[in-house]
Amino acid sequence: MHTPTTAMLWELWRLTRRGLALQVSMSILAGLSVLTVAGIYGAQDTAATLMLMFLGLFSITSLVSLKGRDSRAGFPLYLGYSRPVHTWVLAGVPMAYLAVSSALAYLIPAVVLRTAFDIPFPLAPVAGVLAAVTVVIAAVSWWTRNKAIQVGGAYVVLGGTILAYRTLHPENLPGNDFPPARWPEIFAFSLADYGFIAMLGAAAIGVAIVGVERQRRGDDTFTLRIAGGVGRCATALTRLVDALRVSCPTASPVRAQVWVEMKRGGQNVLAVGIMTALAIPVLFSLWNAYGLGFALLGTLLSPAVPVLVGVGSMLGFRRRHGVSDLSAFDATLAVGTARLVGVKLLVTVVCIFGAWALIATSFWISLALEPWGGRARPGLVEFLGAMSGGRLVASVTVFVIQFAAVVASAAVVQTFFVLCARRVVLAILGVGLYSLALALAVAGGWAGATFVETHAWLVAALIPMGTVYVFRQALADRILTPRATGAALVMWAGFTAICLALLGDSGMRPPGVSQALMALMASSTLVPLAAVALAPWSFNLLRHR
Amino acid sequence: MTEHVVDVAGLSRRFGQKVALDEVSFVASAGRIYGLVGANGAGKTTLIKHLLGLLRAKSGSVRVFGRDPVRDPVGVLRRVGYLSEERELPEWMRIDELMRYTQAYHPSWDMGYADDLLDTFNLDRAKKVKELSKGMRAQTGLVAAVAHRPDLLILDEPSTGLDAVVRKDILDAIIRTVADDGRTVIFSSHLLEEVERMSDHVTMIHNGRVALEGSVESIRDAHQRSSVTFAERLDEAPKIDGALSTEGGGRSWSVVHNGSIERFRQSVAQLGGEVVQSRDATLEEIFIARVGRGRLSAEAE
Numbered sequence: 001m002h003t004p005t006t007a008m009l010w011e012l013w014r015l016t017r018r019g020l021a022l023q024v025s026m027s028i029l030a031g032l033s034v035l036t037v038a039g040i041y042g043a044q045d046t047a048a049t050l051m052l053m054f055l056g057l058f059s060i061t062s063l064v065s066l067k068g069r070d071s072r073a074g075f076p077l078y079l080g081y082s083r084p085v086h087t088w089v090l091a092g093v094p095m096a097y098l099a100v101s102s103a104l105a106y107l108i109p110a111v112v113l114r115t116a117f118d119i120p121f122p123l124a125p126v127a128g129v130l131a132a133v134t135v136v137i138a139a140v141s142w143w144t145r146n147k148a149i150q151v152g153g154a155y156v157v158l159g160g161t162i163l164a165y166r167t168l169h170p171e172n173l174p175g176n177d178f179p180p181a182r183w184p185e186i187f188a189f190s191l192a193d194y195g196f197i198a199m200l201g202a203a204a205i206g207v208a209i210v211g212v213e214r215q216r217r218g219d220d221t222f223t224l225r226i227a228g229g230v231g232r233c234a235t236a237l238t239r240l241v242d243a244l245r246v247s248c249p250t251a252s253p254v255r256a257q258v259w260v261e262m263k264r265g266g267q268n269v270l271a272v273g274i275m276t277a278l279a280i281p282v283l284f285s286l287w288n289a290y291g292l293g294f295a296l297l298g299t300l301l302s303p304a305v306p307v308l309v310g311v312g313s314m315l316g317f318r319r320r321h322g323v324s325d326l327s328a329f330d331a332t333l334a335v336g337t338a339r340l341v342g343v344k345l346l347v348t349v350v351c352i353f354g355a356w357a358l359i360a361t362s363f364w365i366s367l368a369l370e371p372w373g374g375r376a377r378p379g380l381v382e383f384l385g386a387m388s389g390g391r392l393v394a395s396v397t398v399f400v401i402q403f404a405a406v407v408a409s410a411a412v413v414q415t416f417f418v419l420c421a422r423r424v425v426l427a428i429l430g431v432g433l434y435s436l437a438l439a440l441a442v443a444g445g446w447a448g449a450t451f452v453e454t455h456a457w458l459v460a461a462l463i464p465m466g467t468v469y470v471f472r473q474a475l476a477d478r479i480l481t482p483r484a485t486g487a488a489l490v491m492w493a494g495f496t497a498i499c500l501a502l503l504g505d506s507g508m509r510p511p512g513v514s515q516a517l518m519a520l521m522a523s524s525t526l527v528p529l530a531a532v533a534l535a536p537w538s539f540n541l542l543r544h545r
Numbered sequence: 546m547t548e549h550v551v552d553v554a555g556l557s558r559r560f561g562q563k564v565a566l567d568e569v570s571f572v573a574s575a576g577r578i579y580g581l582v583g584a585n586g587a588g589k590t591t592l593i594k595h596l597l598g599l600l601r602a603k604s605g606s607v608r609v610f611g612r613d614p615v616r617d618p619v620g621v622l623r624r625v626g627y628l629s630e631e632r633e634l635p636e637w638m639r640i641d642e643l644m645r646y647t648q649a650y651h652p653s654w655d656m657g658y659a660d661d662l663l664d665t666f667n668l669d670r671a672k673k674v675k676e677l678s679k680g681m682r683a684q685t686g687l688v689a690a691v692a693h694r695p696d697l698l699i700l701d702e703p704s705t706g707l708d709a710v711v712r713k714d715i716l717d718a719i720i721r722t723v724a725d726d727g728r729t730v731i732f733s734s735h736l737l738e739e740v741e742r743m744s745d746h747v748t749m750i751h752n753g754r755v756a757l758e759g760s761v762e763s764i765r766d767a768h769q770r771s772s773v774t775f776a777e778r779l780d781e782a783p784k785i786d787g788a789l790s791t792e793g794g795g796r797s798w799s800v801v802h803n804g805s806i807e808r809f810r811q812s813v814a815q816l817g818g819e820v821v822q823s824r825d826a827t828l829e830e831i832f833i834a835r836v837g838r839g840r841l842s843a844e845a846e
Contacts, residue, residue, distance in 0.1 A: 248645040256649030263637070318633075327633045331599050334622035334650045478616045544601045544615040 004085045005093055012097045020101055022425070027055055027109035033436050035117050037443050048119045048180045052126075059106035059130050060137065074145035075212045091212040095138055095205050099131035106130050119180050122187035128194060132201045136161070139204035143211025161200070253335045254343060261347035265313040269348070272309045273355025276302045277362035284366045299363070306355035311410045314348040315341075315539070317418060324418045331543050338479050338536040340543075345411060345535060349404050394498045401495050401528050408531035415538040419545075449514075456516035460523040467530040474533040479540050485533075492529040499525055548611050550575050550697055550729045551596060556605035558591055558753075565591040567753040568605070573729055573746075575696075578719065580744030581733035582828070584836055588753040589733040590630065593701050596731070597627060609697065623651060626695035626722075630702035632686045636675035640668055640685055644692070651693035659692035666714060680711040691718050698722045700732035704739060712739070719743060741828040751836040761828070768826040768834075769806060773798045775818035786812035790834035801826050801834035 031051050038047030080090050110121040140153045178186075189197075249255040283299045317324045333340065367377040384392070417424045438455065441447035474480040480488075551573035558566040566588045573579050581589045594600040595607050598614030598621060607614060614621040634643060640663070648654040663670060666684040677685060683703065691698060698719070704712040716739065719730050734740050740747060747764060749757040757764065768789075775783070775796050782791040787804035798818075802809050810820050826834070 248642050248649065250645050250648045250654075253650045256646050260635075260646060264635075327635075328597075328599065328627075328629045328631070329633045329635060332597055332622055332625075332627050334619050334625075336619050543618075544598050 004083065004089060008080070008085075008089070008093045009097060012094055016101060020105060023058060023105050024108050027058055027105070028112050029433070029436065030054065031109055031113045032116065033440060035113065035119070036440060039117070040443050044117070044119070045179050045181075048117075048121075049178050051113065052121060052180075052183075055106050055109055055121075056126060056130060059102045060134055073141075073147055073150070074215055075142045078215070081216045087213040087216055088209050090216070091142065091209045092205055095135050095208060098138055099135050099201065102134040103127040103131040120183050121180075122183050125187040125189040125193075128189070128197045132197045132204075135201045135208075136204045139208040139211075142208045145215060253333070254339065257333075257335065257340070257343045258347060261314075261316075261344055262351075264316055265310060266347045266351040268313065269306045269310040269351040269355050270358075272306050273351075273358040276305050276355070277358040280359065280362040281366045281369070284369050288369055299366075303356055303359055306352050306359075310348045310352045310355075311407060314344050314407070315411055315414055316344070317414070326418070326542055336479070337540040337543055338474075338484065341411065341536045341539045345404065345408055349400075349407050352403075352407075353400070391502070394502055398495070398498055398502060405528035405531045408535040409527075411535050412531070412538045415535075415542050419538075419542055453514055453516035456514075456520045460516065460519040463523040463526050463530070467526045467533070470530060470533040470537050474537045474540075477537070477540060479536045480533060488529060488532045492526070492532075495528060496525045549573060549608075550610060551731065552606075552608040552611075553592070553595070554606050556592070556595060556602055556607060558588075558595070558600065558603055564753045566595075569750070569753070569755055570605075571748060571755070571758075573697075573731060575727045575729055577729060577745040578743055579729070579731045580740035580747045581731065581750065582735075582737060582740055582747060582832060583733075583750035583756075585735075587750045587836075589750055590701055591753075592750065593699055593731070593733060596699060597622070597625065624696040626690035626693065626698045628683070628686045628690045628700045628703050630705055632679075632682045634674045634682065634686055634689070637673060639671055639673050640677075641670040643674065643685065643689060644670075647689045647692070654693045656692075658694070659688055662688045662692065662718075680707055683707055683711055684714055687715060687718055691722055694728070695722070696728055698728065698730045698732075700730070702733055702735065704734060704736055712736075716743060737827075737829040737832055747828065749832060749835065756835055757831070764828070764831065765825045768801060768803045768831045769809070769823045770799065770801050770826040770830055771809065771813075771823040772821040773800055773813050773818050774821055775816065777817065783813075783816050783818070785809065785816065789831075801830050 034047050034051060035044060038044045075091065077090070077094060083090070104127075107123060107127050110123060110126070113119060114121045114123075136157055137154075140157055141150055143153070144150060246259065248259045280299055280302060283296070283302075287296045287299070315326075316330060318327045330340075364377075364380075367380070387395070413424065413428075438447065438452075442452060471480070471485060475482065475485060549572050551571065553569060553571040556566050556569045556571075557564070569588070569592060571592065581592065583589050591600065595602060596609055596614065598618050601615050609621045610624060612620045638646065644656075644659055644663075648656070648659075662684075666681070666688070668681060668684060668688075672681075674682065674685065687703070690700075700715070700719070703715045707715070719732065720743075722728050722730055732740075732743075741761060744761055746760050747758065748755055759767075773783075773785075775798070778795045779798070782793075783798060785791070785800060785802065787802040787809050788800045789803060790801045792799045800809075806823060813820055
């Protein structure tokens, strides 16, 4: 390391190498398995299109591996401010590194899949676009520490880029017709296109350097010069916000914690729900007017946004210099672990459902735009009308409980990730690879029914054993009381009864289903029960290491 | 039999190959101030984390108010006030929100006392934690730690990096806490003069072990610093009975030692020297003598 640049490149490599390796290997594995299975079922074109989108989106996450080192907004490598290097080196080197790494994160899997399946995954054009997009996103999130300006900037850049591309290449907009056979034609970029991409990247790097220089000198604060009527409006708005401020209840720890969880993450989930609900009519309009496929995709994926926001922040881990942990302030609150975790999960689930309610309402209203030739709304009414009131309530209840169990499981994974990240990654990779091999073996007809059934029996046996184990541990550590355990068991019995009633009502009959699969289904009803003990137990391991 | 506020017995803890605590025993009684001293990485914070239940005792036992802080966190933490070295507080909260939030967890919260302290420290209640300076953050954390009038106040390096004014605020809070009948304070610090001035009892931790403990008076009584002169120049430090560290050169040497002063005088005389002056050693001198470089090299030999 003879120069600051090589030292910085080494630092960036050390910070991102694991993420990159994981990203490339997961992309290759996902591509190989999806395209193999799709080939068996004759749906390789659709699968290849999805893989192209996946690889493109996934490659940009190399940015996250750097950004996620710290919760501080703005330039993530701020510890380098005191180093004797120019700001253009400090900001330019990481941007160039990220551009290359995101391009490689796409290129390596694309080359492998192109070779293995003879599908014309575009190389240089998409790699170039991804490098530019990465640099642009980095610039938007690095140039200021003001999050509102970051979000506004992101929208401006995204809209501007789509508009520019649409103006330059109206014939190439993919819309809904995007088969691999057309890729060479769609991605036949001219030198002018590459010039545009390079200009975009260079401009982004320039903006980022200016922004980082400002932060480095400590003058990042944006002050709006407001006077006269605008100033009075701003003052009134501030007073309104203060008037709407809900003060922390002091009557009980639970209420105080609900207040904190709402402020810390819940209100963000609801805000995202409102923003998404407002965006849905716009997306529908774009799809209606221009047939833009991404607009429809955006609408269909929108319910995932509040889930990602809510689940990502639910446990309130603090992140500093690349290390996540429970803060001593949270860990020393005079409240039991089960209650601490229970409130966090409850607030998250309730807020996600609140956001979904807003999104569903917006979706319903937007159906008035008749995006599917006017068939969607009557179809939905007919589907819901066919269900009895009781069945509808039962279905919603089962869904809510299962969703809460999924959120609790995510909390468990997050907690174990903080406790022992490497082992968790290895375990997830191991289970994923094994499941993949099993799925491929079944799809290819290499695995017999007995082999599959043995696995089903094994998992069916492991779930109750695991449930008993975590309950025993939680009771032994006094995380759960016998009374709480009894209540959980009663609720689980009710949940199982509803599931069975729904199964019987739907006319599903076991004849075609093997005993092993039946055992697995019965056993899997224990998962929500296991989550009741597993979430606080795992959190307790973190709280009292 | 009087129940101890804190009772740690045979506590050991490893982090990988590093032994953080090795068979540590520590007892704290009500109404006294306990100072924990030791070099960086000696094990002070690890011990404090065990008291708070942030670390589970892998071997040995930890009892606070007769309870296990891991199995009964509510019962213990409700009666404890804690200020960490890093003063970890939720950055997004305003000071008034932090006070109300902390109040919800402590039924014994004294709002008048909290208000008094906030006024004394001149803290703006509408300010967010992230907008506070290091000193103001320490003061805010201190109010949150003491306003419920805890039976046990634990302060981990509370004065580190703070100016003299804020340090005095913290020391005053310790005094006020103990002035309340029967309350106990455990605090760790690098500032030995501060520990010496404030503590009734000092525990010195070195390499995860309790190197020395006792009341400040008994420790100072048992250690002297003596100036010694010899008739002839000495090329290396003289080996005197009871000496913990020896500094100087030639004919004049300065020795921190423990044990009987008479025995020390005899030992010096046998080596051809005489004790010119003796006084009680300060805690800092004792600390350096016991865990400083001179001691380490002596141990290595």
